[in-house]
Amino acid sequence: MASKRETGSGPASGADVTEQLEEEIALGLRFPRERLVEDELMERYDAKRHAVRSALKELENRGLVERRPNVGSFVRAYTAKEVRDIYAVRELLEVHCASAIELPVPAERLEQLTGIQRRHDAAVAAGDLRGIVRSNTAFHQTLFALTDNDALVAAIARHAQMTHAIRSVTATSPEFRNRARQEHWAIIRALTDGDRELLVETCRAHLLPSQDAYLQRVSALSPA
Structure with a gap:
């Protein structure tokens, strides 16, 4: 992992540390159960202790970090039951959201989604993990925003955020990255054609790879 943050001047804020550490978890650069040592984080992000502690607290609230009294902070790991739940x-x-999108989608909003997917394609082709994660997030935010239901979009974002460490299992896999890219284009085709059934079923199927990969890992690590 690179040292020091890339942009900005002066010590990093709690928000800066939160953003960067969350992205590292999503990228699979921080593993479930990995201990997060305050001194190391202060050095890595050029941050004061209060900023690091604020970030760890915020990430705990988001479901990404577990803090244990008198032990420390760790990237949260989930049991098989928690993952399924x-x-x-x-x-x-997400399926309800797909069902609620009014079809046909206005051309300008569809073009916005298509442009984001082109950036995602380019990031996948280049093996740019940060670009993949950022464009993937933008794709789903833009897709679900088509409902114009802010409360629903916020709930979807909250639960997607909780699964960063779960989804990181597939983050470095070319097979899974290409599958995600193909499913994004299937979603765009469904929106273009007004095909509600394809839209709903693709959104449902799109959730399975990261869930199943994490469950396989949990099973492999469990005692026989």
């Missing part, structure tokens, strides 16, 4: 809620939210 979270993804059951994600499916309810």
Whole structure:
């Protein structure tokens, strides 16, 4: 991992540390159960202790970090049941959202989504992990915003955020990255054609790879 933050001047704020550490978890650069040492984070992000502690608290609130009294902070790991429960809620939210999008989608909003996917394609082709994560996030935010239901979009974002460490299992896999890219284009085709069934079923299927990969890892690490 690179040292020091790339932009800005002066010590990093709590928000800066939160953003960068969250992205590292999403990229799979921080592993579930990995200990997050305050002194190391202060050095890495050029931040004061209060900023690091603020970031760890915020990431705990987001479901990405677990803090244990008198032990320290760790990237949160989920049990198989917790993963299934979270993804059951994600499916309810995201499938309902896909069902609620008014078709046909206005051309300018569809073009916005298509432009984001072109950036995602370029990032996948270049193996640019940060670009992949950022454009993937932008794609889903823009897709779900088509409902114009801010409360629903916020709930979807909250539960997607909780699964950063779960989804990081597939972040470095070319196979999974290409599958995600293809499914994004299937979603765009469904929106273009006004095909509600394809839209809903693709959104449902899109959740499965990261869930299943994490569950396989949990199973492999469990005692026989």
